[in-house]
Amino acid sequence: MRAYYSYFKLKFISGLQYRSAALAGIATQFFFGFVYIMVYVAFYESGSSNVPMNISQLITYVWLNQSFFALINQFYKDQELFQLIRTGNISYELSRPKNMYFLWYFKILGQRLANVVMRFFPLLIVTVLLPEPYKFSAPSSLLSFGLFILSLFIGTLLVTAISTLYPILMLLTMNEKGVVNIVVVIADLLSGVGIPIVFFPNFLKVISSYLPFQYISDLPFRIYVGNILLQEGIHNIFIQLFWLIIMIILGLILMKKNLKRVVVQGG
Amino acid sequence: MKLYFKALGLHLKSELEYRASFIISFLSQILVFFSYYFIIIALFSKFSNIKGFTMYEVLLCFSIIQFGFAFNEVFARGIDKFDKLIIDGGFDRLLLRPKNIILQVLCNESDFIKVSRLIQALIVLVIAVIHLNISWNIFRVICLILMLCSSIAIFFGIFLLAASYCFLTVQGLEVRNVFTDGGKHMAQYPIGVFKKGFVYFFTIIIPYGFVNYYPLMYFVGKNNSCLYSFSPIVVFVYLIPCILVFYAGIKKYSSVGS
Numbered sequence: 001m002r003a004y005y006s007y008f009k010l011k012f013i014s015g016l017q018y019r020s021a022a023l024a025g026i027a028t029q030f031f032f033g034f035v036y037i038m039v040y041v042a043f044y045e046s047g048s049s050n051v052p053m054n055i056s057q058l059i060t061y062v063w064l065n066q067s068f069f070a071l072i073n074q075f076y077k078d079q080e081l082f083q084l085i086r087t088g089n090i091s092y093e094l095s096r097p098k099n100m101y102f103l104w105y106f107k108i109l110g111q112r113l114a115n116v117v118m119r120f121f122p123l124l125i126v127t128v129l130l131p132e133p134y135k136f137s138a139p140s141s142l143l144s145f146g147l148f149i150l151s152l153f154i155g156t157l158l159v160t161a162i163s164t165l166y167p168i169l170m171l172l173t174m175n176e177k178g179v180v181n182i183v184v185v186i187a188d189l190l191s192g193v194g195i196p197i198v199f200f201p202n203f204l205k206v207i208s209s210y211l212p213f214q215y216i217s218d219l220p221f222r223i224y225v226g227n228i229l230l231q232e233g234i235h236n237i238f239i240q241l242f243w244l245i246i247m248i249i250l251g252l253i254l255m256k257k258n259l260k261r262v263v264v265q266g267g
Numbered sequence: 268m269k270l271y272f273k274a275l276g277l278h279l280k281s282e283l284e285y286r287a288s289f290i291i292s293f294l295s296q297i298l299v300f301f302s303y304y305f306i307i308i309a310l311f312s313k314f315s316n317i318k319g320f321t322m323y324e325v326l327l328c329f330s331i332i333q334f335g336f337a338f339n340e341v342f343a344r345g346i347d348k349f350d351k352l353i354i355d356g357g358f359d360r361l362l363l364r365p366k367n368i369i370l371q372v373l374c375n376e377s378d379f380i381k382v383s384r385l386i387q388a389l390i391v392l393v394i395a396v397i398h399l400n401i402s403w404n405i406f407r408v409i410c411l412i413l414m415l416c417s418s419i420a421i422f423f424g425i426f427l428l429a430a431s432y433c434f435l436t437v438q439g440l441e442v443r444n445v446f447t448d449g450g451k452h453m454a455q456y457p458i459g460v461f462k463k464g465f466v467y468f469f470t471i472i473i474p475y476g477f478v479n480y481y482p483l484m485y486f487v488g489k490n491n492s493c494l495y496s497f498s499p500i501v502v503f504v505y506l507i508p509c510i511l512v513f514y515a516g517i518k519k520y521s522s523v524g525s
Contacts, residue, residue: 024442031449035461042460043314051313177380178291185298195306199313 003098008106015114022118025070029123033066037134052198056137057225061196063136064221067123068152070115072159072217074188077180078108081167090171094259101255104167105248109160140226147233151220154240159216161247162187168254171262192218198227212243270366274374275342282379289380296383304329304391307455318460323398324487329455330392331479335418336451337384343423345375349430359522368517369510372430399487410486410496417478417499422447424502424509425473431509434516450475457483477501 037059044055053061065072081104084090093100127136139145166180173179188194190204190213197208197218208214219236222228228236282289307329311322320328340347352358352375361371401407429443450473458466458480470476477498485495 024444027442028444028449031445032452034465035449035453038461038465039310039317039456042317042456043310046314046316046318048314175288175291178288178295181292181295182298185295185302189298189302189305194302195309199309201309201312 004102004106007103008110011107011110012114015111016118019118022115025115025119026122029066029069029119030126033062033123033127034134036062036066041133053196053225053227055133056135057227058196059133059135060137060225061221061227063123063127064224065193065217067120067127068116068217069193070119071112071156072191073193074159074163074184074191074213076108076112076115076163077166077184078104078111078163081107082170085167085171090262094262099252100259101164101168101252105160105164105251108163109156112156112160112163137225139224143230144223144226144233147230147237148220148224151223151233151237151240152217154237154244155216155220158212158240158244158247161244161251162212162216164251165247165254168251168258171258172254187213190214191216192221196222196227198222212247215240215243268370271370271374275377278377279379292380293383296380297387300333300384300387303333303455317456319489320457320460323395324483325456326391327395327399327487328457328479328483330388330395331414331418331483332451332454332475334385334388334392334415335420335422335478336447337381337388338419339422339426340378340381341385342377343373343426344378345372346423346426346430348376349426350433353433356522358520362517369427369513401486402488406493406496407486410482410499413496413499414479414482414486417502420502420506421473421475421478422451424506425450427509427513431512431516434520446473454479474502474505 040055040058040062044051070076084093093103096103124136127134130136139148166184169180169183190197190208190211192214197205197214200208215236219228219233219240223230223233304326307322307325310317311325315321317325345352346369349372352361352372357375361368361375364371396411425443425446429447432443450469453461453465453469454475458469458476461469466476470480481490481495481498484490485493
């Protein structure tokens with residue numbers, strides 16, 4: 001356990017060094033947030049019949065999305081791990097007497113947390129101070145805030161489990177751009193980062209409810225803004241936990257299968 | 268120019284060497300692009316219009332901007348990835364050759380997988396135009412062609428500006444994403460739906476407005492002055508300072524070694 005922890009810490013601390021990248025990230029997130037919100041506001045002002053979310057909920061949802069983007073986005077691919085696979089340096093990793101899946105898992109977790117820690121606070125502070133309607137609102141109740149924290153925590157572990165699958169998939173297919181990218185795009189589309197799941201057409205809502213991606217960030221954010229009944233929220237957190245366990249087991253199995261047939265071609 | 272096409276051919280050949288990989292990547296790009304206009308379609312399933320613009324008008328707007336961006340990703344990849352050229356010292360090599368420098372940078376790289384986006388953008392464009400009931404006349408034809416060309420020009424200009432910045436800092440400019448990806452994202456919608464300050468910035472400082480807003484107003488018949496159809500010309504004028512800045516950057520350039 002200590003080995004994993006120090007791996008995590010190493011990545012976390014080194015991740016904190018990239019401050020100028022974080023600053024650029026914050027600027028980008030701000031810009032995207034404003035564009036999304038202005039588009040939504042324009043839509044809402046143009047009149048609508050049946051909106052699944054009111055505008056202040058939606059805006060808070062957008063800011064949550066932007067603040068935690070570094071944590072929840074699917075496009076994060078650990079270049080270092082991909083490099084390991086490409087160059088054959090993976091043999092060093094294999095020689096370590098630890099479970100490689102969890103080594104990778106905590107590496108990615110550390111990196112992701114470092115990225116988000118530097119970004120989310122400034123974004124939230126500024127967006128709280130914005131005038132209506134751009135303002136980031138308080139949670140709908142204290143209880144929902146508590147559930148939000150719990151659900152975001154599980155969501156973090158879940159997204160890490162899913163992103164750990166990407167280098168494993170690459171190891172399996174030896175193709176970094178193809179299959180992996182297809183999974184990444186589907187995950188991104190169905191995770192609600194572009195547009196909340198409640199806006200999806202019905203058939204996609206159904207498909208997405210049988211997949212783990214909407215439990216990464218859509219669930220915690222909807223709990224925060226109060227777009228979901230508390231009871232349903234609690235029910236969904238159990239599903240979230242279920243997916244977390246499934247994804248970790250899937251990763252462990254794939255990794256084990258992979259390592260049986262891995263061939264290092266020099267390096 | 269002949270040189271450029273030869274380089275393109277070579278890049279294409281080298282990418283096609285890995286055929287399976289090329290096809291899978293091509294498919295994944297189709298999905299990526301789908302996820303872009305999916306948002307627009309999903310929103311229009313809940314709302315009927317955005318500040319008076321219908322879905323097909325927005326899709327037209329979207330396809331024009333995506334076309335220009337994808338075009339640059341395919342054919343001007345070298346400028347997009349210019350910081351790499353500076354960092355590894357490859358730019359010195361180009362400077363030694365007696366050919367136009369921008370052309371050489373263009374020859375340096377290209378990304379044919381993005382052709383899938385180009386094709387999809389054109390498909391969306393055609394679908395949108397068919398659904399819009401355009402009352403065609405010569406000005407509208409010119410307008411459409413100018414919009415597409417200016418969309419290519421604006422991203423080329425922004426890439427050049429970002430590339431010039433590399434001369435100063437060696438590193439690529441990370442905030443550039445706000446103006447390329449961010450700008451692309453914003454200009455998917457008719458710029459008029461945004462707040463005033465935004466509109467001014469993206470009309471005067473970076474002329475996205477002249478690419479697919481003012482001409483579009485004429486094209487879909489929201490404005491009857493055919494002068495609007497020539498407004499994309501502003502973007503071509505904008506390209507001149509961009510090129511000049513790039514050449515000024517070359518004068519200042521000192522190699523980082525390799």
